[in-house]
Amino acid sequence: MKHKGWKYYGKKTGFYFVLFIILIYLLFPFYWTVNSSLKSEAQLQMTPTTFVPRDPHTGAVSPTFNNYRVVFQNKQFVLGLFNSTIVAASTTMLALVTGSFAAFALGKLKFRGRKPALYIILAMTMFPQVTVLAGLYAVINALNLSARISMILSYMIFTLPFTTWVMTSFFKGLPTALMESAKVDGATPFQTFYKILLPLTAPALVTTGLLAFIASWNEYLFALTFTSIDPTARTVPVAIAYFTGAVARQEPFGEIMAAAVVVTVPIVLLVLFFQKRIVAGLTAGAVKG
Template sequence: MTANNAPSPQAAGRGAGPRRNGKIAASIGAVIVAVLWAFPVYWMLNSAFLPGVVLEKTTPTFLPFGGSLDNFRAVIADGSFLRALGMSLIVAGATVVFCLLFAFLAALAISRFRFRGRRGFVLSVLFIQMLPAEGMFIAQYKLMGTLGLSSLVGVSIIYIAAVTPFTIWMLRGFVAGVPVELEEAAMVDGLSRTQAFLRITFPLLAPGLIASGVYAFLQAWNEFTVALVILQNSAEHTLPLWLRGFIQQSASRAIDWGQVMAASTLVAIPVIIFFVLVQGRMTSGLVSGAVKG
């Protein structure tokens, strides 16, 4: 009966053909989308190495043959880039550290413990995420001005407050995904609750912490509007504000697009380096440590 109901080799071949063609079409479509997505980044890099006279031609130059690092040298020689880089690193670093600390403790609390007000706390986290950031600019500006925090400290506080709710929600999923039985088994073997958490649970949460840290870093690194409203002192401008000022200075003497693209590339490089350093942890399995023992 089984042999009679089995499909013939010809029928199996006819069914495999459309599936194979569908996969090929999907792969081609994915490659096209990837090329369209990556082309602006490639065009920025390509233009960063070309002089302005080449970029002003009506015929586009798709390869930087004959290019140089002159645009990068001109941007760095300005001196304000390195200062803005330091400001962005301070703000982004503080945001990542404090946001992960607060969000991690909150995620542990709502995932591992039952306490009065737990539901209200979770709902408040979701409600904060629904508030439009633009609606709070004036209140934030007045608050920071009243407290005398119209500086990097004030911007860092606002970034931490803005990123922490979503980070709590992200980490809550990671913490809930680690079975509490792992800690209980370790406690049966003689470990205290703290030791069981640090040796068993915490290593399994590393991918979640890295992913949340990347999100917090990108939010703080690329944020422009809050910094524009709060930071009145040009000496404390972060890289997005510096790039805006650089373009405005360039526009006053006819925009040098080669230098603008070089400046944009320099702003993006730290993000790329950070992602390369942590991407291994992001792609690792959440419970790989439990499998390895």
């Protein structure tokens, strides 16, 4: 009995140790970003580096918010926040609306070619962005679209297939009896989709919508390409890449870290606000009955 107890506590200790290592691995980069954003230029150049902002002369803890002040005084960064919000929100809404309709058809309606369509949608997510960039840029130029519209349409390339694929599995899991009952009551297929089935997929909508928003918010390659001739349309990742120091010949490391914190905070708040919906969406269908 004693040996069994030691074995149990040994496993439990090992589990918490591994969990602690994973937490450190995941959280340390964000902590270091915050730590660096609170340091002045002189503090960033201290050797050895410090785990908290310290005065170079006295060693006392001395954080500064000057980097954040400089970041919010940067008009390109503030405009980038606005552009990213517009582009990411528009992309997410379009992906959810279009993906929900497609997922309803693929998950609940019977028609020829349904299974090949699903595999084609899945295959679309496997192409690297750089492989379609040149052709896509040529099409955008031919259509003479604005940079923001170009980004929204191009982001749909990777958000729409993912949204459709994930939502299809949720629609498949809904009881067919719901559709049959609605049909008996005289509801049209659209009314069945909009009033009965779609509200039941709310956890899936939140989960896929949040992931689509994060992907659009963080996207860099398409944004850099399509805004090359229109600097006013730059999103946050591109605006950060074009950061220059507040002083001549300065490497704006502290400002970049402060901007990274500012950009990350909205995503963290969204995850915390929708965490119950996200967990429900991720675990829906895991248990049957």
